[in-house]
């Protein structure tokens with residue numbers, strides 16, 4: 039459904055070249071839900087804008103929904119849906135009218151478009167807002183209207199740029215359900231960017247991680263997690279001056295990697311976390327080190343991200359999921 043080779047885009051900014059996307063190869067098969075993860079400025083939006091014909095690549099080739107990106111951009115546009123980060127609703131139009139007009143651009147009858155639009159409004163929790171102007175909606179409601187616009191013509195391939203940023207947990211869960219439903223009922227292929235690791239984990243069949251304009255990892259969430267190698271061990275010492283000793287004991291476990299110390303907290307990785315934990319408790323006890331907490335857990339996607347990019351996605355400015363009420367209050 040998407041096949042890109044060496045896709046690149048360089049921007050010139052004050053005589054300096056910014057290699058926003060530096061040669062990306064990617065393949066997305068029909069019916070897949072693929073998540074594009076990366077820190078701020080990694081090149082996610084630039085890649086999406088190239089694949090949706092909004093931005094010309096400086097190099098590389100791609101076919102999208104069966105059409106050549108460079109030779110047949112109109113063909114690509116007819117076959118895809120795109121929900122941008124900034125949204126595309128006209129503030130003065132009536133929400134329902136806009137959704138119907140959008141579907142009619144794709145040759146869908148008014149009757150059919152109204153039925154699809156009303157179903158989307160129900161599913162995206164926009165009931166009662168058909169006649170409302172977007173300028174009189176909350177940020178979360180506008181976001182869901184953007185998504186209805188991107189989906190109403192039932193494209194075979196849909197690109198969603200951070201679709202759930204700013205949505206409350208209930209609206210996010212509804213949208214995930216809707217995306218899964220699209221795939222189950224119509225075989226829709228979905229390519230989405232997200233800052234939320236739980237979203238990528240729960241929704242995506244496959245994840246591509248991009249950093250500094252290059253794809254640094256690709257696989258199912260489970261594959262990526264098992265590539266991290268080992269379970270994550272965390273020990274919180276009662277006193278910070280014992281943390282070095284805890285780290286030394288952790289490092290001595292079979293197959294362990296060098297742990298990191300942060301105040302009283304020591305975090306490391308070792309294969310077979312359960313057995314490693316038991317051995318570590320014995321060692322700590324024998325050394326007389328007082329411990330406030332100890333745990334072993336399976337690696338998360340954040341651990342994957344940290345291992346690949348040296349940064350935690352949580353530290354790279356991922357926006358928190360904001361309840362709709364607070365967005366409304368902030369307006």
Ligand SMILES: Nc1ncnc2c1ncn2[C@@H]1O[C@H](COP(=O)(O)OP(=O)(O)OP(=O)(O)O)[C@@H](O)[C@H]1O
Pocket residue numbers: 049050051056057058059076077078079080081082083084085
């Ligand atoms: N029009 C532009 N002119 C100059 N530089 C740009 C332009 N658009 C993007 N860039 C730069 O290209 C890089 C990639 O930006 P991009 O928006 O693709 O990242 P992103 O991964 O989508 O980030 P975010 O998660 O913040 O949306 C950044 O360094 C950005 O500053």
